[in-house]
Amino acid sequence: xxxxxxxxxxxxxxxxxxxxxxxxxxxxxxxxxxxxxxxxxxxxxxxxxxxxxxxxxxxxxxxxxxxxxxxxxxxxxxxxxxxxxxxxx
Numbered sequence: 001x002x003x004x005x006x007x008x009x010x011x012x013x014x015x016x017x018x019x020x021x022x023x024x025x026x027x028x029x030x031x032x033x034x035x036x037x038x039x040x041x042x043x044x045x046x047x048x049x050x051x052x053x054x055x056x057x058x059x060x061x062x063x064x065x066x067x068x069x070x071x072x073x074x075x076x077x078x079x080x081x082x083x084x085x086x087x088x089x
Contacts, residue, residue: 003072005044005079010054012038012062012078037061037089038078052082059089 005011015037040058045051054060067080 003042005042007044008047008052008082009044009079010040010052010060010082010085011042012060012067012080013041014038014076014078015059036064041077043082054082054085054088060085061087061089 003011038060040054040056040060043052043054043056062078062080062085066084067078070077070079
């Protein structure tokens with residue numbers, strides 16, 4: 001893939017939502033929530049010579065309504081500032 005986020009932006013591929021709960025209940029497609037976890041695909045160079053904390057292939061948690069959804073080569077991604085990432089798993 002040929003995409004390079006600018007500044008402090010991070011490109012994330014959301015992980016698939018759970019289909020079965022820990023208790024064994026199957027979740028129908030209509031009740032599934034958007035995933036809040038994803039894998040870092042690409043990172044920008046940072047701002048003001050400060051490198052980003054996240055690296056490519058990190059698994060991260062992010063908020064429910066953050067980032068911009070984009071579709072590249074048939075795959076959905078999120079692009080967001082690093083400050084919107086809550087944690088590295």
